Amino acid sequence: MPRMSLGEFDLIARYFHRPPGAGPRRAIVGNGDDCAVIAPAAGMQLALSTDTLVEGRHFLSTVNPARLGHKALAVNLSDLAACGARPLGFTLALTLPRVEENWLASFARGLLDLADKHDCELLGGDTTAGPLAIGITVFGEVPAGQALLRGGARVGDDIWVSGHPGEARLALEAFRGSLRPPLDGDALEACRLAMECPTPRVALGEGLRGRASAAIDVSDGLLGDLGHILARSHVGADLFADDLPRSRWLLQRPDAEQLDCILAGGDDYELLFTAAPAQRTDIAALGVNLSLPLTRIGRIRAEPGRTIWSAGRGQPLADRWVSFDHFKGGA
């Protein structure tokens, strides 16, 4: 069956077309031809990543469409950040059950506002009728050989995390009605913003080039994503529970709930990275420059696996956290 029609083409043109002068222009051939054509600058390599958000799985039908547009791009920019790449552009594959003009206008605004902020051009798109889903593939450039990878962690490296992971999960549990006591209004609003409008740590990723030995963005939960670094780097980790950054909203919650949210919450889009101890001063300065808390939470060790040490570091905590699995239901 045909995949694109004049009607759909008009639709895309209307909501996603940028008038001349608005938004970045990177493509040699832009949106609307069979392909977009781009060329990384001399000495640069092209980093690319793809992520899809599906209604009912990654967001609820009631979410503000501007926030959804923001988030759909943010989770992809977060992958670029994790490899230290500077955003160039993206493609958008939009599956929509129907055409709702207000919804589309708002979605496009949220999406393109974030794109403009990162100088990231919409390079092409595809619209289909079907269950609501947003697929984005994002492109960035990184100096040859300088991409941050998961496999570079070395024994003795510090383990760092940006920001305050756990808030998104706290909001999710609040919406699920599982929190006792419930979140108060301010906490709910703040954590909901973390869940619905994550900030991709693009400038941090660029700043970590040449400093971090390995990096990943926290989408599945800190422990799950740390597991990817450990597996790729063939090392293990000691984490210190009392060093974990705890946001003001998490600090109001029971300690076990704090740890659940921080360690296994997911949907954070903070960067988790490792770096040699010699980098501590530079990394601390980077955090200050970016007004972004960067916290050392552990250390890479030779022995495989992970140990989470309790306060005082004398006792390992029982490790009850497992990664969320989409095909097994929520964690």
Place this chain on the structure above:
Amino acid sequence: MPRMSLGEFDLIARYFHRPPGAGPRRAIVGNGDDCAVIAPAAGMQLALSTDTLVEGRHFLSTVNPARLGHKALAVNLSDLAACGARPLGFTLALTLPRVEENWLASFARGLLDLADKHDCELLGGDTTAGPLAIGITVFGEVPAGQALLRGGARVGDDIWVSGHPGEARLALEAFRGSLRPPLDGDALEACRLAMECPTPRVALGEGLRGRASAAIDVSDGLLGDLGHILARSHVGADLFADDLPRSRWLLQRPDAEQLDCILAGGDDYELLFTAAPAQRTDIAALGVNLSLPLTRIGRIRAEPGRTIWSAGRGQPLADRWVSFDHFKGGA
């Protein structure tokens, strides 16, 4: 909510991982890190395109999964072909309602067989639980400034089409039960293959660099896609109904049905292109070399719009064909 789990990662690794030595290796950083990293060769630009196939819209749940895997990549390679780019790699965003191992193994085989045939590497992926959909973004390279575009058609150019458009639509109508008389078994099988296993015209697209003035792949129907070339090129077209290539299966059908399928069928993935008359010999030779029929079906004119001339070219046909619109239902 988290987007990827260890379970899903295992799933991808199992069905889509290529052992060393199997399949092309283009990525500097491959599948499994936050981003893939690639670098076009010196003097090359990167062409990219994205397309999503959704169950119930682009395919039926009963389709052979190997053919579905083939088609999901084929429709994207067809976009590269339309701009004259040589395939490099692709990303896969797979939304699955459940994990069915036989289905996945077969889907992956169909997909990767076609990828290998075109030396096109799987660069990254994302798996989500949800209604079945396959999103692919494909990358290719094209010498700087040589991409075929939609906007280059000039008055006096010939209009060409490859292969035999219309067979896919004939199969679709057969499955809808709308054909009187019905298709016989051989015709149905051949047309079904055209619908389910289209051949992307990659070598033709490369061969047309420097020869075609404009090109597009036929996904929405020949007239709809011609409309994109005309709009971009600010020209019109005369088409000659008796010059349209008619496959042996179409020739068995009533004339009005032949024209409906060829002109407005869609899902063909043939290339529709324009070229100056001086290119006729070279283009004919290209068709012979590729064992692919290339047929001149009309001429670009200055006056906007399109006219379809009947046999003998004395009379314009009443133009009853409109493009298929996903949001208005089938054509």
